[in-house]
Amino acid sequence: MTDPKTLSPLDLDTPDKTFLDANELVINMGPQHPATHGVLRVILRLDGEKVMGLECVIGYLHRGVEKIAENRTYTMFNPYVDRMDYVAAVSNGLGYCEAVEKLLNVEAPARAQYIRVILTELNRIASHQLWLGTHALDIGAITPLFYTFRDREEILKIFEKYCGARLTTHAFRIGGLQYEAYDGFEKDVRNFVAFVKPKIDEYEELLTTNRIWLERTKGVGTISGKDCIALGVTGPVLRASGVKWDIRKALPYANYRNFDFEIPTGENGDTYDRYIVRMIEMRQSLRIIEQAVKGIPGGPIMAKVPKVMKPPVGEVYHSIEAPKGELGYFIVSDGSTQPYRVRVRPPSFVNLQALDLMCRGQLVADVIAVIGTLDIVLGEVDR
Amino acid sequence: MHELVQYIQSYLDSPFTPGGAGNIFWATVYILLVFVGLSVAVIAMNWLERKILAHMQVRLGPMRVGPHGLLQPIADALKLLLKEDIIPAEADAVVFWVAPFIVVLAAFTVFVVVPFGPTHAITDMNIGILFMLGVSSLSVLGIVTAGWASNSHYPLIGALRSSAQMVSYEVAMGLAVVSAIMMTSLNEEGQGTLSMIGIVEAQKAQGEWFLFKFFPLGIIAFAIFAIAMVAETNRAPFDLPEAESELTAGFHTEYSGFRWSLFFLAEYSAMIAVSSIAVTLWLGGWLHPFPNALNGATWDLVFSLFPGITFLFLAGMCFYSTVRMPKHPLFRIQTIGLAGFGAVLAVIGLILFVPGVRVRVQDVFWFSAKVAGFMYLYIWYRGTFPRYRFDQLMKVGWKVLLPTGLALLIVTALVGMRTEIWAAIAGGPR
Amino acid sequence: MIVGGILVITRKNAVHSALALISTLLAQAGLYLMLYAPFVAGVQIILYAGGIMVLFLFVIMLISIERNMKERQFNRQWLVGIIAAAALGGLFIAVYTTTTRGRTLFIEGRMAYGENQNTQMIANLLFDRRAGTYMFAFEIASLLLLVAIIGAVVMAKKRI
Numbered sequence: 019m020t021d022p023k024t025l026s027p028l029d030l031d032t033p034d035k036t037f038l039d040a041n042e043l044v045i046n047m048g049p050q051h052p053a054t055h056g057v058l059r060v061i062l063r064l065d066g067e068k069v070m071g072l073e074c075v076i077g078y079l080h081r082g083v084e085k086i087a088e089n090r091t092y093t094m095f096n097p098y099v100d101r102m103d104y105v106a107a108v109s110n111g112l113g114y115c116e117a118v119e120k121l122l123n124v125e126a127p128a129r130a131q132y133i134r135v136i137l138t139e140l141n142r143i144a145s146h147q148l149w150l151g152t153h154a155l156d157i158g159a160i161t162p163l164f165y166t167f168r169d170r171e172e173i174l175k176i177f178e179k180y181c182g183a184r185l186t187t188h189a190f191r192i193g194g195l196q197y198e199a200y201d202g203f204e205k206d207v208r209n210f211v212a213f214v215k216p217k218i219d220e221y222e223e224l225l226t227t228n229r230i231w232l233e234r235t236k237g238v239g240t241i242s243g244k245d246c247i248a249l250g251v252t253g254p255v256l257r258a259s260g261v262k263w264d265i266r267k268a269l270p271y272a273n274y275r276n277f278d279f280e281i282p283t284g285e286n287g288d289t290y291d292r293y294i295v296r297m298i299e300m301r302q303s304l305r306i307i308e309q310a311v312k313g314i315p316g317g318p319i320m321a322k323v324p325k326v327m328k329p330p331v332g333e334v335y336h337s338i339e340a341p342k343g344e345l346g347y348f349i350v351s352d353g354s355t356q357p358y359r360v361r362v363r364p365p366s367f368v369n370l371q372a373l374d375l376m377c378r379g380q381l382v383a384d385v386i387a388v389i390g391t392l393d394i395v396l397g398e399v400d401r
Numbered sequence: 402m403h404e405l406v407q408y409i410q411s412y413l414d415s416p417f418t419p420g421g422a423g424n425i426f427w428a429t430v431y432i433l434l435v436f437v438g439l440s441v442a443v444i445a446m447n448w449l450e451r452k453i454l455a456h457m458q459v460r461l462g463p464m465r466v467g468p469h470g471l472l473q474p475i476a477d478a479l480k481l482l483l484k485e486d487i488i489p490a491e492a493d494a495v496v497f498w499v500a501p502f503i504v505v506l507a508a509f510t511v512f513v514v515v516p517f518g519p520t521h522a523i524t525d526m527n528i529g530i531l532f533m534l535g536v537s538s539l540s541v542l543g544i545v546t547a548g549w550a551s552n553s554h555y556p557l558i559g560a561l562r563s564s565a566q567m568v569s570y571e572v573a574m575g576l577a578v579v580s581a582i583m584m585t586s587l588n589e590e591g592q593g594t595l596s597m598i599g600i601v602e603a604q605k606a607q608g609e610w611f612l613f614k615f616f617p618l619g620i621i622a623f624a625i626f627a628i629a630m631v632a633e634t635n636r637a638p639f640d641l642p643e644a645e646s647e648l649t650a651g652f653h654t655e656y657s658g659f660r661w662s663l664f665f666l667a668e669y670s671a672m673i674a675v676s677s678i679a680v681t682l683w684l685g686g687w688l689h690p691f692p693n694a695l696n697g698a699t700w701d702l703v704f705s706l707f708p709g710i711t712f713l714f715l716a717g718m719c720f721y722s723t724v725r726m727p728k729h730p731l732f733r734i735q736t737i738g739l740a741g742f743g744a745v746l747a748v749i750g751l752i753l754f755v756p757g758v759r760v761r762v763q764d765v766f767w768f769s770a771k772v773a774g775f776m777y778l779y780i781w782y783r784g785t786f787p788r789y790r791f792d793q794l795m796k797v798g799w800k801v802l803l804p805t806g807l808a809l810l811i812v813t814a815l816v817g818m819r820t821e822i823w824a825a826i827a828g829g830p831r
Numbered sequence: 832m833i834v835g836g837i838l839v840i841t842r843k844n845a846v847h848s849a850l851a852l853i854s855t856l857l858a859q860a861g862l863y864l865m866l867y868a869p870f871v872a873g874v875q876i877i878l879y880a881g882g883i884m885v886l887f888l889f890v891i892m893l894i895s896i897e898r899n900m901k902e903r904q905f906n907r908q909w910l911v912g913i914i915a916a917a918a919l920g921g922l923f924i925a926v927y928t929t930t931t932r933g934r935t936l937f938i939e940g941r942m943a944y945g946e947n948q949n950t951q952m953i954a955n956l957l958f959d960r961r962a963g964t965y966m967f968a969f970e971i972a973s974l975l976l977l978v979a980i981i982g983a984v985v986m987a988k989k990r991i
Binding site: 496536 | 844850872876884885892893
């Protein structure tokens with residue numbers, strides 16, 4: 019039998035399969051499954067317990083967002099963007115607004131950018147907390163879920179106080195913000211930072227040195243940095259495989275140059291490294307929030323943007339570092355009020371391609387751990 | 402009336418267990434008592450598990466069905482009894498029907514030899530521990546047949562995995578048990594015993610619980626048994642065969658309603674049974690702490706007050722919660738119910754202060770308290786640990802626990818026989 | 832025990848036969864108990880009914896899972912079988928009742944030891960330096976089993 023890891027991801031039919039290998043089993047992890055984080059269908063080819071190949075069937079949550087964009091004005095399309103990666107809605111909004119601002123050649127004022135950064139980093143922490151809870155639940159640790167969701171409530175309260183919504187926030191507008199930071203926003207954020215730091219230590223205490231956690235995650239779902247780059251995988255998955263690439267540092271946007279933070283990388287590219295990378299990212303986000311809250315400048319929160327937006331003819335690609343990876347927007351404008359084409363590059367969609375390579379040679383029980391560690395959101399994958 | 406009390410007292414004070422004395426009537430009474438006590442314990446475990454797990458997870462658990470969810474297990478039992486009894490189409494009806502009963506039978510029969518006191522066991526077989534291990538290994542058969550009878554691929558795989566796990570950890574359990582049995586032979590007459598009551602008596606005679614004997618050998622043996630017993634009962638972190646988020650479903654997937662509740666009843670009784678083994682072998686059974694050091698009339702009095710104090714404490718907690726209940730008319734029934742429950746607990750506590758009752762109940766109380774500690778550990782493990790993958794689980798059983806158990810056995814034997822060995826060496830070959 | 836034995840050979844379903852075998856073995860443990868040998872009874876339950884039968888069931892369930900095992904038991908030579916079994920039974924009965932050696936085999940009084948001596952006696956027979964004669968045989972048997980286990984693992988092994 020050839021070593022499954024040496025096969026390229028498109029090689030689903032192993033070349034030297036003989037009729038003696040008739041005990042291969044094809045199992046369907048149907049669209050409804052408690053562990054696939056959404057409506058994802060995974061077809062596994064097993065040899066006994068080992069996974070020989072894997073195929074994902076997506077599209078169960080396709081809502082035609084990109085087509086809808088062609089019939090909405092730029093401002094009208096803004097709320098749709100939140101619904102793609104509904105866990106980290108604020109990042110989606112940030113990416114879209116910045117892309118359109120690039121097209122319009124305006125820049126949001128400094129105050130707006132600081133508040134944007136604070137909200138985006140808060141959302142990154144919330145997204146990672148949700149990831150941690152569900153990932154631990156899949157592996158069998160049922161308690162961290164409740165801890166992370168309880169702490170996530172504080173972030174959602176801040177969002178609710180700011181813009182009225184907890185999940186699909188529609189927090190940003192093209193050119194800046196609509197709502198001024200409410201009274202007590204800075205105090206709330208500072209309290210939150212102080213509140214959540216020991217909580218992250220609590221999560222780590224439960225899991226990081228737990229020998230059962232280590233056995234379930236070390237060496238599971240390994241992917242090398244080279245394969246990551248070849249497949250286009252970005253985000254914590256890429257960083258855990260050793261490649262130090264973060265768009266906030268590489269192609270900074272929204273004033274990230276002003277903040278001092280580190281990019282964690284891992285060594286082996288296995289599930290444990292991805293876990294550690296995301297935990298460190300949470301702490302680094304706290305660091306950014308602390309710095310941002312200290313120095314929010316005064317000034318306007320909205321740039322001079324025409325009421326009826328007709329961007330010049332052209333195209334723009336703008337990407338940001340969403341919690342799950344590189345979230346990119348490619349917008350083509352034909353000069354009218356409605357975009358000609360909006361193409362979203364969702365990080366989960368591209369990351370999902372790596373699932374096949376990561377699961378080869380693993381046991382069935384690890385497939386669920388690997389899906390969890392990729393941190394996919396089906397709303398983003400299917401749009 | 403006085404004669405009735407005297408008659409009962411004469412039997413309760415007899416130096417034999419009912420089985421040992423051959424008294425069928427009292428044996429039946431004891432059997433019924435144990436059965437009722439076990440059922441109450443299982444119901445309480447259900448409630449406790451949900452509440453304690455919830456509190457560990459920063460939530461409240463069942464609160465509605467009775468005051469603080471106290472009637473929840475009864476509601477669950479009612480629901481399960483009234484559910485539709487589904488039998489899969491191609492399933493083997495006889496085997497399907499028999500399988501839950503095998504598991505329940507095995508789990509309940511074990512309690513025949515569990516010693517709640519020096520004479521408070523249904524019978525005291527002189528192969529007591531062997532009997533317990535043997536009968537609890539019969540539950541594996543029930544699980545295998547349950548998986549088979551469902552006539553579906555996934556429950557069968559789950560059942561086979563579950564039974565493979567149980568059989569593997571039985572080996573480790575057996576080794577740990579043997580090393581504890583060896584320690585029983587270190588009393589004056591040099592005669593070890595397999596009987597459960599004899600083991601506790603040996604601990605009393607040797608003056609220390611086997612947990613602390615030959616430190617750290619007793620603790621290592623206890624640790625091996627404690628891990629193996631969690632795996633034996635298919636509880637977290639070894640519950641892969643019955644976890645929902647894995648691909649292969651558990652062996653009890655196709656069972657609904659009353660049959661499922663039988664499995665779940667058997668699981669809890671098996672937990673209590675193996676905890677009883679652990680308590681008897683290592684933790685001194687029914688002995689209160691420091692049985693030899695703190696011996697004397699005053700210390701006996703102090704220790705015998707514990708049951709009553711415990712129940713009064715529980716009653717106090719009930720009254721405290723009653724006071725803190727919301728003062729809304731909709732909560733009136735719950736408040737009254739909770740106060741009533743607290744009153745019942747207080748009455749039981751006061752009864753337990755009566756000198757006659759106090760002395761007799763003491764042994765049962767200490768035994769139950771220790772077993773309750775183990776139950777708390779079980780729930781704690783479930784809330785804390787992720788699940789082991791199946792191959793890692795088997796690896797731990799065979800590659801870690803088994804060699805450790807064997808080494809422990811040999812070292813315990815050597816340490817236990819050190820005087821003889823030394824005499825043989827020092828006496829030297831003539 | 833007899834009922835269990837008959838069920839083992841007459842059931843069509845192999846799993847039913849295995850369950851009947853389990854009940855036969857449990858009955859045999861009961862027989863040991865009646866012979867004042869509780870240790871042997873306990874070990875019989877643990878090892879035979881709780882271990883070996885589980886193995887039997889594993890094999891039956893894994894191998895025959897595809898096929899429906901509702902095969903009709905057929906045996907063309909049942910007449911010869913009955914004659915042979917009757918002859919053997921007659922021989923046993925003749926030996927036990929007529930010869931002097933046979934008559935002394937199962938005298939009630941022979942079981943003079945109380946039931947709480949069984950474990951100790953087995954230990955004496957195995958381990959005692961002067962009286963124990965079975966140690967060597969015991970160890971050889973266990974070594975044989977070890978060889979069988981290793982052989983089975985080597986033959987069935989495939990890289991996981």
